[in-house]
Amino acid sequence: MSVETKSLVAIVVNGEPCRTPAATLAELVHERGLTAQRVATARNGDFVPERARATTALRPGDRIEILSPRHGG
Amino acid sequence: MNAPEPAIDTRSALVLYGEAFPSRMLIGTAQYPSPHVLAEAVRASGAGIVTVSLRREQARGRTGERFLELIEALGVRVLPNTAGCHTVKEAVTTAQMAREVFGTDWLKLEVIANDDTLQPEVFGLVEAAKTLAADGFKVLPYTTEDLSVADKLLAAGCKVLMPWGAPIGTGRGLANPYALKSLRAYYPDVPLIIDAGIGAPSHAAQAMEMGFDGVLLNTAVAKAEDPVRMAQAFAQAIDAGRTAYEAGLMGMRDMAQPSTPVAGTPFFDLKHGP
Numbered sequence: 001m002s003v004e005t006k007s008l009v010a011i012v013v014n015g016e017p018c019r020t021p022a023a024t025l026a027e028l029v030h031e032r033g034l035t036a037q038r039v040a041t042a043r044n045g046d047f048v049p050e051r052a053r054a055t056t057a058l059r060p061g062d063r064i065e066i067l068s069p070r071h072g073g
Numbered sequence: 074m075n076a077p078e079p080a081i082d083t084r085s086a087l088v089l090y091g092e093a094f095p096s097r098m099l100i101g102t103a104q105y106p107s108p109h110v111l112a113e114a115v116r117a118s119g120a121g122i123v124t125v126s127l128r129r130e131q132a133r134g135r136t137g138e139r140f141l142e143l144i145e146a147l148g149v150r151v152l153p154n155t156a157g158c159h160t161v162k163e164a165v166t167t168a169q170m171a172r173e174v175f176g177t178d179w180l181k182l183e184v185i186a187n188d189d190t191l192q193p194e195v196f197g198l199v200e201a202a203k204t205l206a207a208d209g210f211k212v213l214p215y216t217t218e219d220l221s222v223a224d225k226l227l228a229a230g231c232k233v234l235m236p237w238g239a240p241i242g243t244g245r246g247l248a249n250p251y252a253l254k255s256l257r258a259y260y261p262d263v264p265l266i267i268d269a270g271i272g273a274p275s276h277a278a279q280a281m282e283m284g285f286d287g288v289l290l291n292t293a294v295a296k297a298e299d300p301v302r303m304a305q306a307f308a309q310a311i312d313a314g315r316t317a318y319e320a321g322l323m324g325m326r327d328m329a330q331p332s333t334p335v336a337g338t339p340f341f342d343l344k345h346g347p
Contacts, residue, residue: 014129033133038141040127040170045162047169065129067170068137069144071111072126072154073101073241073269073291 011062026053029066039068085315087121087287089233089264090179090211092150094121097281098311099152099266100304101291108143110300115147118304122150124181124289126157127171137174152213154181155201159194164201168210180205181235181268181289182214191241191269195222199229206230215268218252220259227263234260235268235289238280242292244272247279257284274303274310281314282322 008019013028022028025048029035041048042065048056058064086093100120105111115123125144130137144151153171158164164184172178184201186194193216202212206229214226218236226234236256239245247253248270257265267280268289277288288311297303335341 014131031132034130037130037135037138038174039130039137040174042166042170045166047166047173049173065170067127067174068130068134069141069174070126070128070137071102071104071140072124072156073103 009058009062010060011058011064013064014066020058022058024054024058025056025064028058028064029053032066034066034068037068039066041066085319087264089122089213094150095119096121096308096311097287097315098277098308099124099268099287099289100294101289102144103291104295105300108140111295112143112147114294114300114304115149117301117308118294119308120149122152123147124152124154124291125175126154127167127174141175150179151175151177152179152181153177154215155183157185158183159185159197161197161201161204164197165204168201168205169208172210178209179211180213182212193217193237195219198222199225202226202231203229213266218249218256220256223256223260223263227260233264233266235266237269238267238276239270241269243270244293245270246272246276250279250283253280253285254283274306277307278310278314278317281311282317284318287311 008021010019020028020031022031025041025043041053043056044063086095087097096119098118098120099122100115100118101124102111105114123144153175155164155167158167164182168180182198182202182205184194184197186192195217198214198216202214206212212231213233213235214231215235216222216226223234236253239248264286266287266289267285271277271288271290272293280288294300294303294307
């Protein structure tokens with residue numbers, strides 16, 4: 001009997017290394033409970049628009065930024 | 074029937090990228106003692122434009138959403154910044170992210186040269202401005218008082234310039250009034266906003282008397298003992314400075330000159346003799 005295990009991808013999210021079962025950027029945002037929040041994403045320094053998150057596959061070593069509105073000067 | 078729109082005196086309104094703002098004050102949203110004080114200070118300032126930023130959101134975080142709801146309730150235009158960006162790439166990516174989240178193509182463009190002075194990195198600033206203006210952004214660059222940089226920013230597509238008064242957060246006022254005066258004289262028709270370094274309402278009034286179109290500040294209000302009253306003080310100073318500029322200041326003289334008429338002075342003959 002074989003057990004299907006989803007492989008984890010080692011990536012860096014907001015500067016912190018982590019391992020995630022998420023296959024795409026959209027899944028990662030969902031996993032972190034931010035789907036309903038207004039956040040913006042970038043992968044390896046490039047902006048990823050919301051509409052492109054579902055087709056943006058996560059690869060080992062990817063550096064992901066998930067940002068949200070904050071006070072500023 | 075709809076009530077008429079409140080009249081804006083176009084002579085004194087601040088016009089940026091074709092949009093008119095009754096107040097010539099722009100205010101930052103950082104460093105206030107509480108969200109409530111922030112909201113009250115923005116209201117007291119009368120500012121129609123507030124600066125905001127983007128920062129990392131933690132898993133299951135609600136910080137960004139709560140902040141955005143607070144800002145949206147103020148009914149003002151948001152001006153996202155690229156604070157903390159040191160390269161063209163960082164600034165362009167941050168700008169694109171800000172446009173999506175805040176739903177605006179207005180941008181306070183910052184490319185920072187070093188962390189001690191927070192001085193604009195003007196070469197990267199020009200390059201990023203060119204890329205972003207071509208991509209449809211309305212770029213308001215945080216720059217120095219340098220004329221050659223200003224020329225290149227305008228050529229890059231910026232319709233507004235924001236020269237510094239002094240380094241961010243120093244509260245030193247206008248460090249180089251001579252160069253700022255030159256900049257003002259050189260570009261009489263470009264909206265120029267003094268951004269950063271303002272510490273007191275008198276600094277803001279000075280900038281406005283010199284003919285600058287507006288003032289953007291944050292720390293001087295946020296770090297005041299009473300930010301709400303300080304926001305009012307700045308609003309009054311900026312209004313006073315602008316009105317003085319429009320009224321036309323007298324020229325300076327080296328020698329004293331009596332303001333009371335000399336003719337008919339009593340005892341004049343006794344003092345000066347026949």
